[in-house]
Amino acid sequence: MNRGMSMIEILVGLVIFSLAMVPLLSFSFTTTRGTHSVGKHMMAGQLAASLMDRLLARPYDEALVQAKELAAKRWMDALDDPLLVSMLDHSALAAHRSDIEQDLRKSFRFFQTNVAVKEGSGDEAGRMFLLTVEVSWRIDDGSEKSRQSLDLKAIKYREDL
Amino acid sequence: MFDGFRPRRGTITVILLGLISVIVVFAFSISRRLSSHTQLLTVGDHTQIARYFLESYAGDLVRQIAAQANVDGSDIHAVFRRPDTGDATLTLSDYKPNSLLSELQKELGIEFTGTPKIGIRGVKPLLYPEVVQPPESLHGTEKHGYLSVSCSIRFNKRPYYISLRVPFMVTMRMTPVLREFVLFCDRIHLEQQRPYGNQDRINITFTKDSDHPKDVPSAYASYKGQPWVLWPTPGFETDRNRCGRVFLGADDRPIYLNLAGEKDFQGFMSDLWQVFPEWIKVNKAGSRFQLQPIFLDTNGKAISLRGIDVPLKFRNHLAKIGILGFCHEITPDADDGLFANSSRDLRDIMGPDPAYQALVNENPQALALASSLKLFGKNYEPADPDNPYYGPAREVFGKVFGRFLMITFFEYPSAQGGGQPLPYNANSSFVPPPFSTFNNVSEVTFEPAEPGQRYGDYMSRVVSGGLDVVAAADSYLCVNPESKKSRRPFGFNEFAPADGTRLKGRFDAFGPAWFAIDPKKKAGDPLLPTVQSRISRTYTSQAAFLKAAGDGKTKFRVDGVVYVKGDLTLGDITATDVRGGVVLVEKEIRLGNITRGIDFNQPEKALIPELTKKIAELKQDELLTFVSLSGRPIKLAGDKQVGVQLISMSPTVGVPCTQVTWEAIKRPVFCGGIAVNTPNMTERVREFGRAGADPIFFYVPAMADPKPSTSVCIRPFMAGYRLSIDEVKE
Numbered sequence: 027m028n029r030g031m032s033m034i035e036i037l038v039g040l041v042i043f044s045l046a047m048v049p050l051l052s053f054s055f056t057t058t059r060g061t062h063s064v065g066k067h068m069m070a071g072q073l074a075a076s077l078m079d080r081l082l083a084r085p086y087d088e089a090l091v092q093a094k095e096l097a098a099k100r101w102m103d104a105l106d107d108p109l110l111v112s113m114l115d116h117s118a119l120a121a122h123r124s125d126i127e128q129d130l131r132k133s134f135r136f137f138q139t140n141v142a143v144k145e146g147s148g149d150e151a152g153r154m155f156l157l158t159v160e161v162s163w164r165i166d167d168g169s170e171k172s173r174q175s176l177d178l179k180a181i182k183y184r185e186d187l
Numbered sequence: 188m189f190d191g192f193r194p195r196r197g198t199i200t201v202i203l204l205g206l207i208s209v210i211v212v213f214a215f216s217i218s219r220r221l222s223s224h225t226q227l228l229t230v231g232d233h234t235q236i237a238r239y240f241l242e243s244y245a246g247d248l249v250r251q252i253a254a255q256a257n258v259d260g261s262d263i264h265a266v267f268r269r270p271d272t273g274d275a276t277l278t279l280s281d282y283k284p285n286s287l288l289s290e291l292q293k294e295l296g297i298e299f300t301g302t303p304k305i306g307i308r309g310v311k312p313l314l315y316p317e318v319v320q321p322p323e324s325l326h327g328t329e330k331h332g333y334l335s336v337s338c339s340i341r342f343n344k345r346p347y348y349i350s351l352r353v354p355f356m357v358t359m360r361m362t363p364v365l366r367e368f369v370l371f372c373d374r375i376h377l378e379q380q381r382p383y384g385n386q387d388r389i390n391i392t393f394t395k396d397s398d399h400p401k402d403v404p405s406a407y408a409s410y411k412g413q414p415w416v417l418w419p420t421p422g423f424e425t426d427r428n429r430c431g432r433v434f435l436g437a438d439d440r441p442i443y444l445n446l447a448g449e450k451d452f453q454g455f456m457s458d459l460w461q462v463f464p465e466w467i468k469v470n471k472a473g474s475r476f477q478l479q480p481i482f483l484d485t486n487g488k489a490i491s492l493r494g495i496d497v498p499l500k501f502r503n504h505l506a507k508i509g510i511l512g513f514c515h516e517i518t519p520d521a522d523d524g525l526f527a528n529s530s531r532d533l534r535d536i537m538g539p540d541p542a543y544q545a546l547v548n549e550n551p552q553a554l555a556l557a558s559s560l561k562l563f564g565k566n567y568e569p570a571d572p573d574n575p576y577y578g579p580a581r582e583v584f585g586k587v588f589g590r591f592l593m594i595t596f597f598e599y600p601s602a603q604g605g606g607q608p609l610p611y612n613a614n615s616s617f618v619p620p621p622f623s624t625f626n627n628v629s630e631v632t633f634e635p636a637e638p639g640q641r642y643g644d645y646m647s648r649v650v651s652g653g654l655d656v657v658a659a660a661d662s663y664l665c666v667n668p669e670s671k672k673s674r675r676p677f678g679f680n681e682f683a684p685a686d687g688t689r690l691k692g693r694f695d696a697f698g699p700a701w702f703a704i705d706p707k708k709k710a711g712d713p714l715l716p717t718v719q720s721r722i723s724r725t726y727t728s729q730a731a732f733l734k735a736a737g738d739g740k741t742k743f744r745v746d747g748v749v750y751v752k753g754d755l756t757l758g759d760i761t762a763t764d765v766r767g768g769v770v771l772v773e774k775e776i777r778l779g780n781i782t783r784g785i786d787f788n789q790p791e792k793a794l795i796p797e798l799t800k801k802i803a804e805l806k807q808d809e810l811l812t813f814v815s816l817s818g819r820p821i822k823l824a825g826d827k828q829v830g831v832q833l834i835s836m837s838p839t840v841g842v843p844c845t846q847v848t849w850e851a852i853k854r855p856v857f858c859g860g861i862a863v864n865t866p867n868m869t870e871r872v873r874e875f876g877r878a879g880a881d882p883i884f885f886y887v888p889a890m891a892d893p894k895p896s897t898s899v900c901i902r903p904f905m906a907g908y909r910l911s912i913d914e915v916k917e
Binding site: 042043046049050053054056057060061064067068071074075078082085087144146147148150153154155156176178179180181183185186 | 202203206207209210213214217220221224227228231232235236239240242243246247249250285286287288290291294295724731734735746903
């Protein structure tokens with residue numbers, strides 16, 4: 027009997043263990059949230075870069091028209107981007123299209139994009155424009171207040187001048 | 188019991204301390220992890236921002252270089268045009284970022300660090316097809332390579348660098364070889380399958396009174412029209428390079444052009460000045476042609492022609508040689524003709540000349556039909572026969588012969604009827620039987636002046652007849668001012684333009700070799716020895732091309748060799764700000780006027796001096812070339828084109844077809860060059876006949892510049908991209 031632990035000892039041990047676990051769990055929760063948030067931020071960066079690259083890769087006039095069309099729509103759900111959706115039409119993706127669509131819907135829910143265009147003026151008119159691509163997302167899926175955003179800016183030049 | 192409890196107290200303390208340590212370590216590592224996440228995100232975001240800024244910065248540098256590369260006088264213009272393929276450095280000494288970039292720089296708090304480094308690297312010359320041999324001096328004129336661009340910035344204390352390669356090419360603004368020609372037809376032989384009758388579709392211009400009247404006699408109704416007159420550019424008539432060359436092919440197929448006749452020695456449209464007195468081999472004394480009586484017809488009427496007297500072996504024996512061009516005056520049915528009211532006619536004089544027989548038998552109207560191509564403009568021969576006139580120094584290439592009639596009379600004392608004709612004989616060494624004197628008192632024999640001379644050197648015949656090859660082939664008249672020296676047609680070996688380019692093969696091999704487009708290869712592929720390797724930009728539609736080139740009212744800029752898919756229809760180009768180049772068009776071309784600021788609504792007296800001044804001042808880098816790659820017709824909706832070369836050639840052309848056509852022809856003016864397989868002269872003659880005024884065709888002297896004008900094209904994509912980030916520097 028003397029060699030075993032009393033009930034009090036066990037209870038004290040449990041209390042100590044519980045007290046130790048509270049910050050551990052709290053840390054763990056913060057870490058998980060942080061990782062989730064980092065992932066979303068990185069996805070937002072990739073989304074902004076891909077939209078920017080896609081527009082920059084077009085010939086000047088096409089890029090300007092497309093950028094203006096996107097700018098006119100103001101904030102737009104990422105999944106409403108017709109080009110992003112049209113990529114799913116690629117034959118190589120046909121077999122897994124529904125899975126990919128599901129993934130996209132899950133991943134890019136609450137992601138929004140906004141494009142702004144500022145054209146050159148004076149001598150620079152018709153020769154260049156500043157393109158701003160902004161992406162916003164919810165850190166906490168359930169809260170609109172948790173929305174964050176990042177933006178990228180680049181200048182597109184007319185190729186034949 | 189007391190002793191046994193002590194160690195247990197110690198155990199809890201150790202456990203507690205252990206747990207606290209684990210929690211501290213765990214908290215520390217999580218905190219570190221979270222801060223690394225934040226740092227990672229910050230670096231990632233900053234890298235993206237810096238990357239796009241650097242790309243915009245590099246893009247601005249390239250844009251500014253491209254803007255100066257084709258502006259004559261700038262350092263950058265000169266660097267790209269160094270006649271070598273070595274590396275070079277470009278300096279943008281007064282670089283100022285564009286306003287958008289400046290704003291962005293301020294907004295992001297970015298600092299430009301160092302001077303951007305821009306170099307020309309990896310330069311290689313563009314290739315030529317085997318038939319073309321560019322001179323050493325042009326080696327490196329057309330080339331491709333890349334711009335190496337490096338620039339750096341500092342953003343949030345961290346340095347970022349970017350280096351990238353931008354491909355460029357330097358190409359000629361005009362088509363080599365073809366730009367030397369005012370007219371290049373490499374299959375015009377298809378329009379003269381036989382140089383007689385209906386298969387001769389070149390000699391189809393009715394000629395009368397040293398002119399090509401618009402209203403023709405009813406018997407010649409089907410020949411109504413105007414010839415294609417290629418005028419020498421005023422001020423450049425004696426410069427063989429700047430006069431504009433002509434090629435009529437194929438290289439090995441003879442083309443016969445009927446020289447237009449005249450009424451009284453001279454005539455504005457007469458071509459007989461092309462027959463040099465030196466061409467007559469027996470004219471050892473070097474006599475000049477004069478209007479002189481050649482023979483008396485049987486009615487005793489003296490018939491005077493452009494001619495010379497050649498003394499023969501015996502005293503007072505003369506060969507009276509006269510030349511006749513093709514015109515209504517020499518036809519038997521002309522009321523006011525040379526042989527009207529005469530018992531002599533050409534048939535008696537020419538005798539059995541097979542060429543003459545073929546001419547008149549196959550087409551009774553042929554003697555009145557001169558060439559529809561007038562390669563040297565109108566006749567500017569002086570009235571004084573002591574001043575020989577050789578015409579403009581325009582070089583004509585190909586086996587192109589001038590066809591005319593030579594009639595010779597043997598005149599001797601007491602000759603019956605003023606002299607006896609020496610008719611054609613297939614045997615050039617023929618010895619004619621003795622001729623009787625008046626009243627048959629005695630007989631005289633025809634003896635050439637010198638022992639080596641033969642009857643064939645004197646006899647009447649159709650010169651360059653086309654059927655007398657054996658008898659008189661060595662005395663054909665080459666349509667070429669230089670033929671007085673060489674007496675032989677000019678082929679590709681004689682082609683020696685001022686830029687030093689030479690041909691290693693036939694002229695008719697150039698078009699198929701140069702304009703070959705391989706659909707499996709991409710435009711601008713530098714390994715192709717064709718025009719395809721020179722294509723700097725491809726436009727998917729004419730709208731895209733026009734957007735880039737300009738509306739033609741304020742500017743029109745091609746700059747290099749471009750390819751337009753589909754058709755191309757251009758309105759009037761009235762701008763003076765024109766930067767030249769070659770526009771390759773997949774399908775049909777329709778062009779409006781290209782006036783370059785000239786007012787064509789003024790009287791001809793004022794217009795011509797202004798026009799000739801303008802074309803003398805035009806530079807090669809202002810000239811436009813339109814090429815129909817399919818060989819389909821280039822349609823000219825406007826009839827004023829200044830500083831333009833039109834090329835429509837296809838290797839599949841096997842019959843005469845229209846490749847350049849004037850749709851609305853009123854007062855046509857064309858200054859530049861035309862290269863086609865076949866001009867389709869039957870159609871052109873009718874077309875020009877519908878014009879209200881004589882069509883004017885001039886060559887633009889700058890097309891033959893010894894130093895070809897080039898254009899730099901910096902291509903709109905990046906290669907060899909490298910972005911690097913350095914440690915944060917305080």
